[in-house]
Amino acid sequence: MEIQSIKNRFGIIGNSPALNFALEVAGQVANTDLTVLIFGESGVGKEAFSQIIHSLSARKHNPFIAVNCGAIPEGTIDSELFGHEKGSFTGAVDSRKGYFETVNGGTIFLDEVGELPMGTQARLLRVLEAGEFIRVGSSKVQKTDVRVVAATNKDLLEQTDKGKFREDLYYRLNTVPIRVPALRDRQEDIPLLFRKFAIDFAERYKTAPVQLDDEAKKQLINYPWPGNVRELKNIAEQISVLSQDKQITADTLKRFIPETGNRLPMLLSANPQVSTNGHEFANEREILYKLFFDMKKDVTELKKMFLEILRDPNIASSLQHSAFANELKELKQNEAYQPVAAQQIINSSQPVVLSSNNEIQEHEEVEESLNIMDKEKELIIKALKKHKSKRKDAASDLGISERTLYRKLKEYDIDE
Numbered sequence: 001m002e003i004q005s006i007k008n009r010f011g012i013i014g015n016s017p018a019l020n021f022a023l024e025v026a027g028q029v030a031n032t033d034l035t036v037l038i039f040g041e042s043g044v045g046k047e048a049f050s051q052i053i054h055s056l057s058a059r060k061h062n063p064f065i066a067v068n069c070g071a072i073p074e075g076t077i078d079s080e081l082f083g084h085e086k087g088s089f090t091g092a093v094d095s096r097k098g099y100f101e102t103v104n105g106g107t108i109f110l111d112e113v114g115e116l117p118m119g120t121q122a123r124l125l126r127v128l129e130a131g132e133f134i135r136v137g138s139s140k141v142q143k144t145d146v147r148v149v150a151a152t153n154k155d156l157l158e159q160t161d162k163g164k165f166r167e168d169l170y171y172r173l174n175t176v177p178i179r180v181p182a183l184r185d186r187q188e189d190i191p192l193l194f195r196k197f198a199i200d201f202a203e204r205y206k207t208a209p210v211q212l213d214d215e216a217k218k219q220l221i222n223y224p225w226p227g228n229v230r231e232l233k234n235i236a237e238q239i240s241v242l243s244q245d246k247q248i249t250a251d252t253l254k255r256f257i258p259e260t261g262n263r264l265p266m267l268l269s270a271n272p273q274v275s276t277n278g279h280e281f282a283n284e285r286e287i288l289y290k291l292f293f294d295m296k297k298d299v300t301e302l303k304k305m306f307l308e309i310l311r312d313p314n315i316a317s318s319l320q321h322s323a324f325a326n327e328l329k330e331l332k333q334n335e336a337y338q339p340v341a342a343q344q345i346i347n348s349s350q351p352v353v354l355s356s357n358n359e360i361q362e363h364e365e366v367e368e369s370l371n372i373m374d375k376e377k378e379l380i381i382k383a384l385k386k387h388k389s390k391r392k393d394a395a396s397d398l399g400i401s402e403r404t405l406y407r408k409l410k411e412y413d414i415d416e
Helices: 003-010 017-030 046-055 077-082 118-130 156-161 167-173 187-205 214-222 228-242 250-254 284-311 313-318 325-333 339-347 372-386 391-398 402-412
Strands: 036-039 064-068 107-111 132-134 141-143 147-152 176-179 352-354 360-362
Touching: 003 017, 003 046, 017 046, 017 176, 036 046, 046 064, 046 107, 046 147, 077 118, 118 132, 118 147, 118 167, 156 167, 187 214, 187 228, 214 250, 372 391, 372 402, 391 402
Parallel strands: 036 147, 036 176, 064 107, 107 147
Antiparallel strands: 132 141, 352 360
16 A cells, blocks of 8 residues: 555655655555564654554454553553453452453554563463463463554663563564654654644634744754654644634744753753663652752862861962962961861861860751752742742743643642
8 A cells, every 4th residue: 555545544644754664664564464563752653553554454344452551550461461260369250351352353552562561471472472372360271363563662672681571572573663753853744743733623623723933833843842743732732722823933832832951960961860870860859859968968078178278288378379368368367276176177077166265066966857848849939039930930940841830839839
């Protein structure tokens, strides 16, 4: 089947070479029973390719089912895929057929196949190699004739190296690979997709379709689109519903496209959830928590270095031309300063002060709150005061998006 016919039939928008090649491979492999593995980031439309393959195959009149492997709990996924017998586990009040039994003769699409537990991977491998499976709690081998189309947004070879994915299953699934390009890799298609979505939403909401001027188109094309086509569709719907002006300018578009590049460079690498030393952060609070302790460590080191300068005359003399030479001289002439006292300060873990008779008095340290939520709330309040309640400027200063700041204001009940 020709590529243009596939596009017209399934509503595929775009003319990039990478997209055309992926559609060509899908069309060629559709009328076979070969297992297909679809690679692509989240939101690129991998499920659409599985439907194309099924609809153009000899199984098109038989059942098709899409299963998100990452959305099914590990304890029940074997039952969902292969079925179970009555009493095989708590809550199994009756026997139940699994997907491989109910879709016999058809096609099953396993989305996010990299999320399958190792035990389930072994069961899936047996289905692919021998067309056999066993229900949970049963010893009877059953036959099934199901074509498997799988998809993943992970590097499964890397997962095999980490022991999280079976190597034999990877090569069994990867009989025919199809790579769906990310939206940022097909920039020429972005205006076409936006126009299609704008027209669709205009019909749905009974309004005139929005249109982009040249600067807005450039901005749309240069945005990295981490959410791919799904994100573009959401943005198009927001603009169609919320924008009063149907001629969209670059300034108008900025209100809808999330800000990029506002990160903490001292902590983060190219991956916004990974620090420079390779530690993975689960959320923004862990990032702030790490930042606070790094700052505390830096202040402690600075205090020790400064007191070391006071204690050693050679170091002090080398700094006579520096900006704080006069201050250093005055401090050394102070009657409360003694080298012994400085050494005790350096070696002490507790804060100390000098009395008028040069006796060192240790003060009990009052531990400040280390609750990350309190610190986060305090930073947000300071940023809002600094920028006179301007959310956009405050969010930029905090290194988060304006949407995240709005969510935090609600979460901490902060009155602007």
